[in-house]
Amino acid sequence: MRSLKALRRFYARYITASAEVVDERIVDAFANVKREHFVGAGPWHIPVIGGYIVTETDDPAVLYQDILVGLAPDRGLNNGEPSLHAKCLAAAAAQAGEVVVHVGAGTGYYTAILAQLVGQGGHVHGFEIEPDFAARAAENLARFANVTVHARSALGVRLPMAHVIYVSAGATHVPAAWLDALALGGRLVLPLTPNERLGCMLLVTRLSEAAFAARIFSTAAFIPCIGARDEQQSSAVAAALDAGSTDEVRSLRRGSEPDGSAWCIGADWWLSTAAPTE
Numbered sequence: 001m002r003s004l005k006a007l008r009r010f011y012a013r014y015i016t017a018s019a020e021v022v023d024e025r026i027v028d029a030f031a032n033v034k035r036e037h038f039v040g041a042g043p044w045h046i047p048v049i050g051g052y053i054v055t056e057t058d059d060p061a062v063l064y065q066d067i068l069v070g071l072a073p074d075r076g077l078n079n080g081e082p083s084l085h086a087k088c089l090a091a092a093a094a095q096a097g098e099v100v101v102h103v104g105a106g107t108g109y110y111t112a113i114l115a116q117l118v119g120q121g122g123h124v125h126g127f128e129i130e131p132d133f134a135a136r137a138a139e140n141l142a143r144f145a146n147v148t149v150h151a152r153s154a155l156g157v158r159l160p161m162a163h164v165i166y167v168s169a170g171a172t173h174v175p176a177a178w179l180d181a182l183a184l185g186g187r188l189v190l191p192l193t194p195n196e197r198l199g200c201m202l203l204v205t206r207l208s209e210a211a212f213a214a215r216i217f218s219t220a221a222f223i224p225c226i227g228a229r230d231e232q233q234s235s236a237v238a239a240a241l242d243a244g245s246t247d248e249v250r251s252l253r254r255g256s257e258p259d260g261s262a263w264c265i266g267a268d269w270w271l272s273t274a275a276p277t278e
């Protein structure tokens, strides 16, 4: 007999194994959070190359696959791919008691998973710029005492100091304000997505006041992060992705002139193939 609980657990195990994620806390978080509470009533629009297909059923069982789900298909806004998020959540490594800023909370599914990971002693601030999504997220997350939904952009606002900044919309650069908001040891997980081509997932870890380790850990396609897009930096990221191996990236630099180790040069930041320095 069909059991949604069992389907959810298998889905959690399947997407984490596909993403080579071994953190059992992430498996449990995916197994515990009910996707059907966040993606609206079915039947659902499922994005495929060139458009959407509609599910034949409104049985929530269909949601427990490694598929995106349309949240507002008319605007091309979707609930993201679970296995990609499993990878991103593993990179972010949110721990119990930590403070997380989630940029692009949508209707709250991955915000809820982050809330599970930080537990009651931690807090997740979900920022969502689309007013209708922010309202849905606030409603969907009302029973999570450790979540605050901010119905506004995560740019142009003073962010709380964060152990994790988890970005779910594509930027062409690394906003200085987000680096400033990272606590020592804090992690920024950001889709770096140029206009011209497939982008990548960047993990930046603050090692000290001025030293940042950096690593690219996946390819990525995301809808644009409003306020974090710039033509020139998009071209720089596209050229870097075209030219060089993403495995070579080791640090993010700011406040210094790019040297021969530069892998990608942004406006006030650059990625280096050399180890992090102060």
Ligand SMILES: C[S@@+](CC[C@H](N)C(=O)[O-])C[C@H]1O[C@@H](n2cnc3c(N)ncnc32)[C@H](O)[C@@H]1O
Binding pocket: 077, 078, 079, 080, 081, 103, 104, 105, 106, 107, 108, 109, 110, 127, 128, 129, 130, 133, 152, 153, 154, 155, 168, 169, 222, 223, 224, 225, 226, 227, 228
């Ligand atoms: C790809 S959707 C993902 C939503 C959600 N994370 C999910 O997977 O269900 C990206 C979201 O980022 C939001 N967004 C874009 N730019 C933003 C910004 N500057 N601040 C806050 N939210 C933003 C969009 O409105 C959209 O809802």
